[in-house]
Amino acid sequence: xxxxxxxxxxxxxxxxxxxxxxxxxxxxxxxxxxxxxxxxxxxxxxxxxxxxxxxxxxxxxxxxxxxxxxxxxxxxxxxxxxxxxxxxxxxxxxxxxxxxxxxxxxxxxxxxxxxxxxxxxxxxxxxxxxxxxxxxxxxxxxxxxxxxxxxxxxxxxxxxxxxxxxxxxxxxxxxxxxxxxxxxxxxxxxxxxxxxxxxxxxxxxxxxxxxxxxxxxxxxxxxxxxxxxxxxxxxxxxxxxxxxxxxxxxxxxxxxxxxxxxxxxxxxxxxxxxxxxxxxxxxxxxxxxxxxxxxxxxxxxxxxxxxxxxxxxxxxxxxxxxxxxxxxxxxxxxxxxxxxxxxxxxxxxxxxxxxxxxxxxxxxxxxxxxxxxxxxxxxxxxxxxxxxxxxxxxxxxxxxxxxxxxxxxxxxxxxxxxxxxxxxxxxxxxxxxxxxxxxxxxxxxxxxxxx
Numbered sequence: 001x002x003x004x005x006x007x008x009x010x011x012x013x014x015x016x017x018x019x020x021x022x023x024x025x026x027x028x029x030x031x032x033x034x035x036x037x038x039x040x041x042x043x044x045x046x047x048x049x050x051x052x053x054x055x056x057x058x059x060x061x062x063x064x065x066x067x068x069x070x071x072x073x074x075x076x077x078x079x080x081x082x083x084x085x086x087x088x089x090x091x092x093x094x095x096x097x098x099x100x101x102x103x104x105x106x107x108x109x110x111x112x113x114x115x116x117x118x119x120x121x122x123x124x125x126x127x128x129x130x131x132x133x134x135x136x137x138x139x140x141x142x143x144x145x146x147x148x149x150x151x152x153x154x155x156x157x158x159x160x161x162x163x164x165x166x167x168x169x170x171x172x173x174x175x176x177x178x179x180x181x182x183x184x185x186x187x188x189x190x191x192x193x194x195x196x197x198x199x200x201x202x203x204x205x206x207x208x209x210x211x212x213x214x215x216x217x218x219x220x221x222x223x224x225x226x227x228x229x230x231x232x233x234x235x236x237x238x239x240x241x242x243x244x245x246x247x248x249x250x251x252x253x254x255x256x257x258x259x260x261x262x263x264x265x266x267x268x269x270x271x272x273x274x275x276x277x278x279x280x281x282x283x284x285x286x287x288x289x290x291x292x293x294x295x296x297x298x299x300x301x302x303x304x305x306x307x308x309x310x311x312x313x314x315x316x317x318x319x320x321x322x323x324x325x326x327x328x329x330x331x332x333x334x335x336x337x338x339x340x341x342x343x344x345x346x347x348x349x350x351x352x353x354x355x356x357x358x359x360x361x362x363x364x365x366x367x368x369x370x371x372x373x374x375x376x377x378x379x380x381x382x383x384x385x386x387x388x389x390x391x392x393x394x395x396x397x398x399x400x401x402x403x404x405x406x407x408x409x410x411x412x413x414x415x416x417x418x419x420x421x422x423x424x425x426x427x428x429x430x431x432x433x434x435x436x437x438x439x440x441x442x443x444x445x446x447x448x449x450x451x
Contacts, residue, residue: 025096025100025101025102025138026092026096026101026102026104026135026137026138026139027101027102027103027104027137027138027139027140027141027207028103028104028105028106028107028137028139028140028141029041029103029104029105029106029141029142029143029203030106030107030110030140030141030142030143030176030187031142031143031144031145031192032143032145032147032149032150032169032173033150033153033154033162033163033164033169034150034153034154034156034157035143035145035149035150035153035192036143036153036192036196036199037057037105037106037143038056038057038105039196040143040196040199040200040203041054041056041103041105042054043200044103044203044204044207044209047211048209048211048212050212051100051101051209051212052100052101052102052103052207052209053091053095053100053101053102053103054103054104054105055088055091055092055102055103055104055105056105057104057105057106058081058084058085058088058104058106058108058111059077059081059106059110059111060162061084062077062080062081062084063077063080063162065080066080068080069161070161070162071118074115074118074120074122074123075122078115078120078122078123078126081108081111082126082130085108085134089134089135092104092135093135101207101208101209103207104137107136107137107140108127108134109136109176109179109180110172110176111123111127112124112127112175112179113172113173113175113176113179114164114168114172115127116171116172116175117168117169117171117172117175118168136183139186139188140180140185140186140187140188141187141188141189141190141203141206142187142188142189142190143189143190143192143199144189144190144191144192144193145191145192145193146193147166147169147170149192149193150169151165151166188206190202190203190206213319213320217249217250217253218253218448219249219253219254219255219320219321219322220253220254220255220322220350220351220443220444220447221317221321221322221323221349221350222322222323222324222325222345222346222349222350222351223254223322223323223324223325223350223351223352223353224325224339224342224346224347224350224351224352224353224415225237225324225325225326225352225353225355226326226327226328226329226335226352226353226354226355226397227328227354227355227356227357227422228328228330228355228357228359228362228392228395229328229362229366229383229388229392230357230362230363230365230366230368230369230382230383231328231355231356231357231362231365231422232355232357232365232422232425232426233326233328233355234261234326235426235432236355236432236436237257237259237324237326239429239432239436240252240254240257241257249320251437251440251441252436252437252440253440253441253443253444253447254322254324254440255319255320255321255322256320256321256322257321257322257324258315258321258322258323258324259324259326260308260311260312260323260324260325260326261326261327262304262305262307262308262326262327263327265304265307265308266295266300266304269285269286269300270286270293272284273285273286273293283296284297285297285299285300286300287386289384289385289386289387290384292382292383292384293384294383294384294386294387294390294391295387295391301329301334301337301338302337302338302341304327305327305338305341305342306341308325308327308342308343309341309342309343312325312343312345312346313343313345317349323346325342325346325350328392329391329395330391330392330393330394330395331391331392331394331395331396332394332396333396334391334395334396335395335396335397335400336396336400339352339408339410339411339415340410340411342410344411344412344413347410347411347413347415348413350415351415351416351417351418351443351444351446351447352401352408352415352416352417352418353417353418353420353439353440353443354397354401354417354418354419354420355420355422356397356419356420356421356422357421357422357423358423359388359392359393359394361423361425362388362392363385363388365425366382366383366388367382369382397419401417401419404418404419405417405418405419405442405443405446406446407446407450414450414451415450416443416446416447416449416450417443417446418439418440418442418443418446420435420436420439422435
């Protein structure tokens with residue numbers, strides 16, 4: 001090794017750890033091969049820009065760049081590592097001076113442990129000479145799992161050049177643990193033998209990272225989507241979900257969509273009625289209509305709203321997200337009653353889009369979309385004639401909202417609304433855009449002026 005590199009390493013000033021978790025600025029993540037170090041740190045790099053500098057494992061970075069075999073070309077690998085070390089240490093110092101958290105995959109002590117396990121006394125001697133001049137992490141985190149887990153994941157990863165067997169891993173761990181004890185390091189373990197989301201969550205918590213959304217344009221936190229069955233609500237949702245996020249935010253003022261629809265809840269109640277009928281109690285809230293069902297107990301409708309409310313209240317308000325609540329109601333006072341029961345938080349922070357079609361058009365589309373084999377699907381179910389005639393022939397929306405756009409006073413909240421006439425049926429992206437983009441622009445303007 002050159003004397004210049006030796007001098008540089010010896011000249012490094014070691015900044016002592018000030019004590020207390022809040023002062024930690026340089027952390028390393030060590031652990032057996034293939035436990036997920038690289039993958040976890042890649043996630044940190046992507047999701048916490050401006051907060052953290054993630055550094056890849058120096059040994060592997062150098063080995064891949066130089067095309068060196070880590071077992072057969074030890075001398076060349078060691079030389080390349082030590083030559084790259086000054087630049088790595090400079091990267092660390094620069095990032096720390098900028099106030100970044102530095103998280104490095106592995107550290108030179110791990111390479112020394114592998115050197116001990118492989119009998120590489122040359123590198124160990126050099127390591128011992130340089131050890132005190134190296135800027136070591138302030139905190140050591142270790143992914144922990146049985147060696148068998150590492151072996152299985154190494155095989156699955158499919159990188160034979162970097163595969164390490166059990167005996168070497170056992171010797172490496174023994175040397176590394178003794179080295180940490182000798183230096184007085186506190187090594188904190190993270191269980192890596194579990195689903196990845198749990199490992200990542202604990203790592204983020206240990207590092208004290210907090211996700212920061214980039215500044216975004218304001219979007220509607222809640223959208224209440226109403227209209228007769230087959231009026232085109234589900235098709236509109238499909239169109240909105242397919243838009244590029246920037247276009248959906250800029251022109252429709254909607255964020256990432258989380259859709260809540262009461263039809264799956266109702267369908268589950270129909271299936272429960274099948275079971276009650278089978279066991280001899282009889283149906284509770286519905287009757288059969290050929291291959292389908294219709295509601296016989298009108299208390300089912302407020303029940304569904306209350307079920308939706310419980311889901312809504314469990315959903316946090318997230319920046320950049322729109323919670324879309326979809327349902328159909330029919331009959332005298334139907335929408336007045338449903339909105340009067342709907343979550344107040346949704347009304348205070350949301351807006352209503354009513355998709356208007358005639359009863360005849362609703363029935364036509366209802367029949368056209370029906371798929372017997374997928375009759376429980378949002379886009380493929382059909383309401384039987386008995387339900388259409390009994391429930392949906394009329395509704396109270398025109399009485400509740402006589403103008404094309406405006407405000408409703410519901411539960412003390414001033415709720416903006418826009419009614420969109422959805423005939424003829426839109427078939428192309430251009431059709432949907434021409435019809436709904438102006439409606440959402442108007443709805444958002446009303447929402448901004450609601451208070």
